[in-house]
Amino acid sequence: MxxxxxxxxxxxxxxxxxxxxxxxxxxxxxxxxxxxxxxxxxxxxxxxxxxxxxxxxxxxxxxxxxxxxxxxxxxxxxxxxxxxxxxxxxxxxxxxxxxxxxxxxxxxxxxxxxxxxxxxxxxxxxxxxxxxxxxxxxxxxxxxxxxxxxxxxxxxxxxxxxxxxxxxxxxxxxxxxxxxxxxxxxxxxxxxxxxxxxxxxxxxxxxxxxxxxxxxxxxxxxxxxxxxxxxxxxxxxxxxxxxxxxxxxxxxxxxxxxxRTSAGGAEAFDAMYEAGDDPWGFHGSFFERRKRDLTAGVLLRERYDHALEIGCATGVLTRRLAERADRVTATDVSVRALDLARVDAPEHVSWVLGRVPEVLPDDPGPQDRVDLAVLSEVGYFLRPTELLETLRRVRDALAPDGEVLLVHWRHGTQDVPLDGPLVHDVAAAALDDLPHRLHLEDDDVLVDLWGGPAGSVAEREGRA
CATH class of the missing domain: 3.40.50.10320 (LmbE-like)
Structure with a gap:
């Protein structure tokens, strides 16, 4: 120039x-x-x-x-x-x-x-x-x-x-x-x-x-x-x-x-449950069980005050989060999924029907503050502007030292706007004011964690 x-x-x-x-x-x-x-x-x-x-x-x-x-x-x-x-x-x-x-x-x-x-x-x-x-x-x-x-x-x-x-x-x-x-x-x-x-x-x-x-x-x-x-x-x-x-x-x-239409409506997700209650194959899958173990294993705190899960489906991961949080808000776009999720669910979980970003508060109050937000296998169903707005609302609701965790399929996608690597790239840019605490990838899964309390877990326990 x-x-x-x-x-x-x-x-x-x-x-x-x-x-x-x-x-x-x-x-x-x-x-x-x-x-x-x-x-x-x-x-x-x-x-x-x-x-x-x-x-x-x-x-x-x-x-x-x-x-x-x-x-x-x-x-x-x-x-x-x-x-x-x-x-x-x-x-x-x-x-x-x-x-x-x-x-x-x-x-x-x-x-x-x-x-x-x-x-x-x-x-x-x-x-x-x-x-x-x-x-x-x-x-x-x-x-x-x-x-x-x-x-x-x-x-x-x-x-x-x-x-x-x-x-x-x-x-x-x-x-x-x-x-x-x-x-x-x-x-x-x-x-x-x-x-x-x-x-x-x-x-x-x-x-x-x-x-x-x-x-x-x-x-x-x-x-x-x-x-x-x-x-x-x-x-x-x-x-x-x-x-x-x-x-x-x-x-x-x-x-x-x-x-300005959304990438996919609730009807498409509800229709997936017509053939059975487990369209995503959560149950009986070592891959899915291992992914949940990874998700729970990378979290930086033993206990959370309020956790948010976006795209909870039938609540399998939600139950793992509920073991670590005093209060959990879980959202999904499918009525059928939430009906299944509510069965024998922990009482401290709130199930919220709606599509992101609209289902998230635009101006979060004290009751909306979260110290953990989890987006697992949901980001690529959103169009880029929807993903940006979802991340913005999550960031606005995040408590000081709160954590944002993304977990996504690493392979290619079809008939959806984005794929896992692209979702994580967008999140890395949109959340670059937060410390990037963890990146994990293998042949199948991407895991990224932003935010959280200062210092390592060992340091907070006085071990380092």
Whole structure:
């Protein structure tokens, strides 16, 4: 990068828990990508530099490609100015490499996509605004869905391209969406115009395509050499933000096709019990018994005041938690599951019917405080925005030194929004203000624990 942005990419930047813990994610409309594909002739992605397209909207490009939508990517500069103080690489070499990287990255997102390089000077789009405007005018058509950098991103090239795209889209009668990149680094949630925000939710395939595209930019994510000026422009903090299973865009005011339905209703889960009372195979399974033993075995306290279990099903794990807690609240979306769970259940368990996040209090009171929250085999049934809101409400209800435990199937999933590894990645980002106390994985199961009292169990008993 060149110019004088009001931030440095070497700064740590705003934490993911600050961003992902904002309640306004749950209020933003979720774009219906197949409906967008039916409405528009093409997805036209404008990028100021090679890698902007992958960082900002790589998931959208992947989903549009899967929906059969023609994709064109136009990159304004070759990004030759990203390392002005590099010890070994000059601008010519760097620009040539980044062109090759862009071709590989765009192909990873959408093998059929077209890629055009304008070759304007990196860091000088404001000076070359006239040439940039002429080039954008040549590619924008009335039926285009134009996706460009956000004009408030505080990078001079991003801001200029975003403003030009807005002007040309308005002239052509095209639809415009803008994507932030560096806002996530320098900004805070109140810096984002949430009233115009919309969200693209990514599935495993889109997340994987986006990650593959970003791996095609080693010139930006790996050192070019040993000197200070060779350091990566995309440090781990920036790449972590790009790994979210959702992307946010700022709309130009036109209504976009949106979907806010949940990933699955209670009817589907109730129907699973029509063939028997144990559709998940909890009973008689060593795998399930071992998983419950692992869940109970990693907890950091012997006793809890109030434990919350989300997605309790028939209450098999709930009974184990009830042995360790004075009070347990167990939620599930299925009426039939809770009917079975209540049979001969401990009296200090409260069974609550409802789907998360709505079943959890948005403004928890003292009676809602929990010192243990357990999400076992439930996260991948939620859409990304639902998972974020669930984690936010859990975090808000957590008592000081409270624990959040996630346990999920590690293998692939079908016909659900997410998979176990992705759920745990989201939780790691959303809960990064809590100490990460334990990570356990084997061929089948992922276990992660955040929060809890200070010190180890042995230290608290005076053994260490």
């Amino acid at each position: 060149t110019g004088a942005p009001a931030f440095r990419h070497t700064d740590t930047g705003t934490s993911e828990s600050t961003w992902l813990g904002d309640p306004r994610w749950a209020l933003a409309p979720v774009l219906d990508v197949p409906a967008l594909a039916a409405r528009h002739d093409e997805l036209l992605v404008l990028a100021a530099h090679p890698d902007d397209e992958a960082l900002g909207v790589g998931g959208l490009v992947a989903l549009a490609d899967r929906a059969g939508m023609p994709v064109s990517v136009v990159v304004a500069t070759d990004g030759e100015g990203s390392h002005p103080d590099a010890s070994a690489w000059g601008p010519d070499r760097l620009g040539g490499v980044r062109r090759l990287e862009a071709a590989a990255a765009v192909s990873a997102l959408s093998p059929r996509a077209g890629l055009t390089h304008l070759g304007l000077p990196d860091g000088s789009l404001a000076v070359r605004r006239g040439a940039l405007r002429e080039a954008v005018q040549r590619v924008v058509r009335p039926g285009s869905l134009v996706v460009a950098p956000w004009s408030g991103d505080r990078h001079p090239d991003h801001d200029t391209l975003g403003a030009v795209a807005a002007e040309v889209a308005a002239e052509r009668g095209a639809t415009l969406l803008q994507y932030p990149i560096w806002l996530w680094h320098w900004g805070l949630p109140d810096d984002l115009p949430w009233e115009r925000a919309c969200v693209v939710e990514l599935d495993r395939d889109a997340v994987d395509r986006k990650a593959a595209a970003l791996r095609e930019y080693p010139s930006q994510s790996s050192p070019l050499g040993p000197a200070e000026g060779d350091r990566p422009v995309l440090p781990p903090e920036v790449l972590r933000r790009a790994a979210r299973p959702l992307e946010l865009l700022v709309a130009d005011g036109g209504a976009q096709p949106a979907s």
